[in-house]
Amino acid sequence: MQIAHPGLVDPEYYVPGLPVDHVARRYGIDPAEIAKLGSAENPFGASPKAVEAVTELLGSLHLYPSWTAEPLRRKIAEVSHYEPEQVVCGAGETEIISLIIRAFAEPGGRILMPGPCFPIYHLFAEAEGRVPVLAQAATDRATMALDVDGYIEHVTDETRIVFITNPHSPSGTWLTEDEVRRIIEAAPRALVVLDEAYVHYSDTPGYIHLARDYEHVAVLRTFSKAFGLAGLRIGFGVAPKPVIDALLAVKATWNMGQLQIAGGIAALDDHEHVERTVHTIVAGRAYVQDRFAEFDRFRMVPGSRSNFFLVEILDPDLDSTSVFNGLLERGVIVKDGSVSFRGLDKRFLRCDVNVKEHMDRLVAALADLP
Ligand SMILES: Cc1ncc(COP(=O)(O)O)c(C=O)c1O
Known part of the structure; x- marks a missing residue:
């Protein structure tokens, strides 16, 4: 067989x-x-606003959604100060992570991540025949913080993707903008992915603007945490247009349903x-x-x-x-x-x-x- x-x-x-x-x-x-x-x-x-919007849309389930989740894409672009072509939406950040691994690392390609980290990075890399490199030595055991210089040492010419999670999981530790920029600038040949799933809890606006400053950066966010929509499955990434175009090419065509699009738009207004x-x-x-x-x-x-x-x-x-x-x-x-x-x-x-x-x-x- x-x-x-x-x-x-x-x-x-x-x-x-x-x-x-x-x-x-x-x-x-x-x-x-x-x-x-x-x-x-x-x-x-x-988010009660998202629940209301989803409920109102139950009569439209026979209609195909926009394959790029365009209305949500436009809303995300507006609130994050990007153009819609610089946004990709997915069934949670998890889906965007899977698209990035497929599009930016070839089979056998090396993907750098802190160790320990969000397991989806290495599980998905391995399932797709890519090679996760967990930089265990760059995590200080007493503080569980990432040593930025130690992390940068793991970047090589073969590194295709570099993950940064801020706040980090599982530790919750925080990198300054200067530290994040140092990692980005040390990996000009890779796509640097800044995962801001938990950024709301840092009580800062985070660094979503960094994808405007570099051609090789994507910033990811989720609706599963502060918006409370883990069961609806919505995440997004912002990046320069060529990065987004590649992700759209490997994305399942209709990955976002009508309910996710409507729920996401409403949640963004639920301050x-x-x-x-x-x-x-x-x-x-x-x-x-x-x-x-x-x-x-x-x-x-x-x-x-x-x-x-x-x-x-x-x-x-x-x-x-x-x-x-x-x-x-x-x-x-x-x-x-x-x-x-x-x-x-x-x-x-x-x-x-x-x-x-x-x-x-x-x-x-x-x-x-x-
Ligand atoms: C660091 C990190 N990134 C991304 C995610 C993915 O979230 P979701 O797929 O629900 O958007 C999680 C979920 O727990 C996470 O811990």
């Missing part, structure tokens, strides 16, 4: 955060009592929802940081500018899997670093920042572990 290409024999898949109903059933816990802190979702749900979300996350982050001062068996890795943070397990009798399972039994879902992130060992968990009540649940559950 003809089977898939060798890179797809026994493939590795993305490990998502566990859903509430699974944990409720398995441990007999009331779903209302569960703190879901493993998927970095919005604590307040979807109230975004502000409420960002305010809550920024306050929740400061709150949980203070609460972690109570622990001597666990340490919060400082410096997160995102809606999650890393917890280092200091107690040698515990590891990330035992703590992960102990938290599940107590109705708290986080991410086991060793399972969810290549290059993170058994000493780390990734936990979301969420409303105070859930932060208290996390702290109480950690304190309750034997």
Whole structure:
């Protein structure tokens, strides 16, 4: 029998955060009592303006959408100060990442990324026969911050794509604009991809303008986080037109449905929802940081500018899997670093920042572990 290409024999898949109903059933816990802190979702749900716009469009589902999601493209261009031809829309940022890997690295092409990083970068690269290079040594273990000079050392003439995530995942650490520019300028022969999925939580406008300053930069953003639309699947990239043209050529023709287009446009005007979300996350982050001062068996890795943070397990009798399972039994879902992130060992968990009540649940559950 003809089977898939060798890179797809026994493939590795993305490990998502566990859903509430699974944990409720398995441990007999009331779903209302569960703190879901493993998927970095919005604590307040979807943008109400997006929900309204999507609902109004239910009568138009027999119509094909614009293959470039043109109305959404125009709206994104307007709010980000680009031209519509400099924007590509996708089913979440995840789809844009897959398009970039296909269009900008040939089979065997090398793709540089920090280690650990968002796993889709290397999972998709491997599934498509490209070669991920995880720059593990460039991540400082105590701070989990990226050492920019160390990262730049991994750039070679063969590097086709360089990923930068800001704020980074899983650490939430932050690079200054000067640091990002240094990486961009060190890789003039590659496409440098700045992933700003969590930029709202940095409480800064981010660096979306950088794709105007360089011919080899794409900046990606998502509607899954601050807009609360993870289930609708909308992301976008801005880049110079030749970059976007290449992405459109490898894109599935109708990748965005009518509902995504309408929901995305409405969400971009929902400043109230975004502000409420960002305010809550920024306050929740400061709150949980203070609460972690109570622990001597666990340490919060400082410096997160995102809606999650890393917890280092200091107690040698515990590891990330035992703590992960102990938290599940107590109705708290986080991410086991060793399972969810290549290059993170058994000493780390990734936990979301969420409303105070859930932060208290996390702290109480950690304190309750034997
Ligand atoms: C760093 C990073 N980039 C991109 C994404 C993709 O988000 P989406 O495909 O939902 O837009 C995620 C999702 O968790 C992420 O953590």
